[in-house]
Amino acid sequence: MALLEIRDLHLTMQSFQGTAHVLNGIDLTVGHGEIWGLVGETGCGKSLTGLSVSRLVATPPARYPRGEIRFAGRNLLDATEEEMRSLRGRRIGMIFQDPATNLNPAFRVGEQLVDVALHAARHEPSLLGAPSSRRALRAAAHDLAVEMLDRMGIPDAAARVHDYPHQFSGGMRQRVLIALALIGQPDLLIADEPTTALDVSVQAQILRLIHGIVRDRGLAVLFITHNLGVVAQLCSHVAVMYAGNIVEAGRARSVLKHPMHPYTRALLSSVPAAGTRRGSLRGLAGAVPDLVHPPAGCRFASRCAQAEPGCTHTIPPLEGTSDHRIACFVTMRENRVLA
Amino acid sequence: MILEIEAVTKSFDGGRRGLWRRVPKVVALSDVTLSIRRGESFGIVGESGSGKSTLARCILRLEEISSGRILFEGTDLAKLTPRQLQRLRARIQIVFQDPYTSLNPRMSVHDILVEPMEIHRDRLGLGARGRTDRAVEMLERVGLGVQHLYRFPHEFSGGQRQRIGIARALMLRPDFLILDEPTSALDVSVQAQVLNLLHELQAEFGLTYLFISHDLAVIRYICDRLALMHRGRIVERGDAEAIFQRPETEYARTLLAAMPDPDPDRSPFL
Numbered sequence: 235m236a237l238l239e240i241r242d243l244h245l246t247m248q249s250f251q252g253t254a255h256v257l258n259g260i261d262l263t264v265g266h267g268e269i270w271g272l273v274g275e276t277g278c279g280k281s282l283t284g285l286s287v288s289r290l291v292a293t294p295p296a297r298y299p300r301g302e303i304r305f306a307g308r309n310l311l312d313a314t315e316e317e318m319r320s321l322r323g324r325r326i327g328m329i330f331q332d333p334a335t336n337l338n339p340a341f342r343v344g345e346q347l348v349d350v351a352l353h354a355a356r357h358e359p360s361l362l363g364a365p366s367s368r369r370a371l372r373a374a375a376h377d378l379a380v381e382m383l384d385r386m387g388i389p390d391a392a393a394r395v396h397d398y399p400h401q402f403s404g405g406m407r408q409r410v411l412i413a414l415a416l417i418g419q420p421d422l423l424i425a426d427e428p429t430t431a432l433d434v435s436v437q438a439q440i441l442r443l444i445h446g447i448v449r450d451r452g453l454a455v456l457f458i459t460h461n462l463g464v465v466a467q468l469c470s471h472v473a474v475m476y477a478g479n480i481v482e483a484g485r486a487r488s489v490l491k492h493p494m495h496p497y498t499r500a501l502l503s504s505v506p507a508a509g510t511r512r513g514s515l516r517g518l519a520g521a522v523p524d525l526v527h528p529p530a531g532c533r534f535a536s537r538c539a540q541a542e543p544g545c546t547h548t549i550p551p552l553e554g555t556s557d558h559r560i561a562c563f564v565t566m567r568e569n570r571v572l573a
Numbered sequence: 574m575i576l577e578i579e580a581v582t583k584s585f586d587g588g589r590r591g592l593w594r595r596v597p598k599v600v601a602l603s604d605v606t607l608s609i610r611r612g613e614s615f616g617i618v619g620e621s622g623s624g625k626s627t628l629a630r631c632i633l634r635l636e637e638i639s640s641g642r643i644l645f646e647g648t649d650l651a652k653l654t655p656r657q658l659q660r661l662r663a664r665i666q667i668v669f670q671d672p673y674t675s676l677n678p679r680m681s682v683h684d685i686l687v688e689p690m691e692i693h694r695d696r697l698g699l700g701a702r703g704r705t706d707r708a709v710e711m712l713e714r715v716g717l718g719v720q721h722l723y724r725f726p727h728e729f730s731g732g733q734r735q736r737i738g739i740a741r742a743l744m745l746r747p748d749f750l751i752l753d754e755p756t757s758a759l760d761v762s763v764q765a766q767v768l769n770l771l772h773e774l775q776a777e778f779g780l781t782y783l784f785i786s787h788d789l790a791v792i793r794y795i796c797d798r799l800a801l802m803h804r805g806r807i808v809e810r811g812d813a814e815a816i817f818q819r820p821e822t823e824y825a826r827t828l829l830a831a832m833p834d835p836d837p838d839r840s841p842f843l
Contacts, residue, residue, distance in 0.1 A: 275760040276731075404621075433620035433787065438831040438841075445842045460760065463790075463833030467840040487837045504765040505835055506794035508817065513772045515794065517765030521730065 235307055237454045238264040238287065238422055243301035245282060245478075248294055254525040256282055258478040258533075259301070261552060264422070264471075269448055269455040271465035271486060274475035275501075277522060280458045283475070284424045287456065288326050289318045305422070324354040327415030331427035333407035337399040343410050344395030347379035347417055348372065354418030361419060382413040386443060405436035412443065419451075426458045441468050462505055466490050474498045477523055477533040479549070484558035494569070495560045496538045532562070540564050575749060575781050576609040576632070581641035583624075583631055601627040603805045605641070611748075614775065614782040616796030616813060618789060620828075624805040625785045629751045632783070633667060634658065645749070663693050666742035670754035672734035676726040682737055683708060683722045689744045697745075711740045715770060732763035739770070743778065751783045756791060768795060789832045793817055801825055 245257035257279045264270050272280045285291050287303055289310055303310045305326070310318070322328070330336050338346060352375050355362045362374040376395070383391035386409040399407060408428060415423060425444065429437040445468055447453055457469055465472050465486060472490065473483040474497065482495040493499045503516040520537040523529050529536065531546040538545070542564060550561040560566065582603050587596030602624045609615045617625045630636045632643060634650055643650045645661065653661060669675035676685055686708035690697055699707065709719050715736040726734055735755060742750055752771070756764040768791065775782060786792050792799055793813060800810035801824070809816060809825045820826045834840075 275762060434789070434831040434833070435620065435827060437833070441833075442841075461833065462761070463835045466835045466837040467833045467842065490835065490837050501762060502835070504761040506765075506768070506790045507835065508793065510794055512794060513769055515765040515769055517769060518762035519766070 236263045236265040237306060238262070238456070239302075239304040240283070240287070241302050241304070243283070243286065243303060244299050245279070245286060245291070246297050246299060248297070249526065252526045255528050256296075256478050256525060257286070258528070258549070260478075260480055262473055262480065262483070264454045264456060266421070266454050267448060267452045268471055269444075269457055269469045271469035271472040272456060272458045272475060273460060273462060273465055273472060273501075275460060275522070277477075277525075278475040279478045280460075280475050281426055284328075284426050284456055284458050287422075287424060288322055288328055289313065289315075290328075320357045323350050323420075324357045324418040325421050327418065327420035327423045329408075329411050329415045329423070329425045329428045331430050333404055333411050333431065334399075336411055337407060339399050342396055342398055343383075343402070344376065344379050347382060347395070347410075347414060348375040350414055351375040351378050351417050358418070378417060379413075382417050383410070386410070386413045387439070388413075405432055405439065408432060408436075408440055409443070412440070416447065421454060423447075423453055423455045424458070425455060427460070428457075429464065430459070430461070437464070444468065462490070462502060474501070477528070478525065479533060479561065480552060481534065481562070482558075482560045483552065484554070484556070488558045492558075494558070494565050495534075495562050496540055496565070497534050500537075574608045575611040575646060576783075577642075577644040577647075578605055578607050578628075578632075579642045579644070581605045581628075581631065581643060582639045583627055583636060584639050601805050602631065602638075605802075605805075605807055607800050607807065607810060609781060609783060611781055612775075612779060613798060614784055614796045616792040616799035617783065617785045617802060618787065618792050618799055618828075619802035620787060622804075623802040625787075625802055626753055627805075628802075629667065629753050629783065629785055632751065633662070633665060659693075660696070663689075663696070663745040664747050665749045665751070666745065666747040667751040667753060668735070668738050668742045668755045671758050672731050672738055673758070675738055676734055678726050681723050681725055682712070682717075685726075685737060686711065686741055686744055689741065693745055707744065708740075711743055712737075714774075715740045715743075716766075730763075731759050732767060735759060735767055736770070739767075739774070743774065746778065747780070749781045749783070751785070753785045754787070755784075757786065757788060764791070771795065789817075789829065801828070 240260050240262040243257055243260040247254045247256050260283055272283060274280045282291060298311050362371060365371040365374050379395055380391050383394060388394055388406060388409055402410060429440050448455060459465060469486045472486045473480045476497045482489055482498045493502055500518045506515055518537060523533050523536060529546060531548055532550050535541040535545040545563055550563045552559045552561045553566055554560055584598045584600045587598050589595055619625050631638050687704045690699060690704045709722060712721060717733060717736055756767050759767060774780060784796055796813045798811060799813045799816060800807045803824050809822045816825060820829055
């Protein structure tokens, strides 16, 4: 059994315009040691998929009419808030995009790390050993905080735990956030655009850090990003999302080297590469469909060059091998003809 | 040469700490020298805080430089009278990074596009009708239509707003356009369209671009020559393709190596 199994997940959002169908049957399986890149453009539902796993989407306005999210076998959509709190920070770690707003400016970073460590230790006592007193417990948590910062490559960690977030640079703050996410020794890390706000050289360091932890500890990662270069470098697997659906998924190498879905192909050809002649970049005309009144059938059909009349009747299922699956009638049929 | 920047230094005084102490001054640009040829796309690349945007603001004279000279077609910008400066500003325009904050939410597209022509109406000699016609013409040129003329910024997507920002910058038919991270707030598929639009407009209006970005792939795609900035200094400059293929300085090499390659076979973690 895989660590995280998302099955046919639907998410609707109540809005003034009506009910928006934000996620439309997401299927995703993440195992230990796998780094899944979740890519797509603004509003495709990649962040909401991540937030749903940690159950941080407010219900209402959101509703989960169908589907399940199984974490180590347990369906998180049935879990109580109390149960979720025992998982967050302990078995599920999270990193968000903006390191400036996700740390509390009024507390020293050490205290923030200690808080999470103590919270995690309530559910997993072995984390801090077996201290005899409250004071010893705190001391153990403090030592763990220093150790985590040190492992994240923050120089002079023993002194820096006493600093406030504003005394750290952007890249250093992001390391503190990663330390916060990992201090409970989670099994699953959800990283929502963790490097988007950072410079490329800092981004490279953060990616190396995450990759090292996955290699050493067998962590499973859901890495949400819109940067295909980052996916190519870091991820073992990738799922491409469009308007609330996964349209292509599989091993990163296979999907990025041999993209099959028209949307993935358009996305990849939008990124300028070495030797792209000026003016020859393709891009994608048209706009994302209205999620309140989504079109019947394939949601990409209105912008797709190879769409056929049949595409607008039924939603294409995600088919193929476990290494590479796509949701496109036309591509599947042509591949069968070729095969 | 359309623009020459000679040994420009810009420092900001440090803020106060308590009653007497002052933080040491910040040197945002130190000894920056470069020249931009008419009709080319010149890229400025660097990480955050390297001084790219300060340089743009100095060219527009939104900041006064501490020392050095900036020459536009041979005239020193610092020596212009306010009147001459205003006249020159019609020829140097800018497109900002964030399309969500660079358009006034209370102005319609029409008002946004017509405003520059009203400011410079003495020289343009266009009546109200003529200004509106010109706004429509430019709106159509950037891929929007007359039906969008009386709408407000919130009714548009990020890519459409950036097109409005570009149209506004082009209303006065400038020669020189500063593009300060014009696509970094956009999705890649939209970015591709905006980059193509900029490429077409350059040929059509004979524009010279100063393209500021931290995205090396975008710079490589759009620029003929580039300068790489680091901590307020230019560390490398020259033909864009040559720098990408044979970077000379250590900093350029580390920056290029850190750029995530979209080819999974070139991952450093394999």
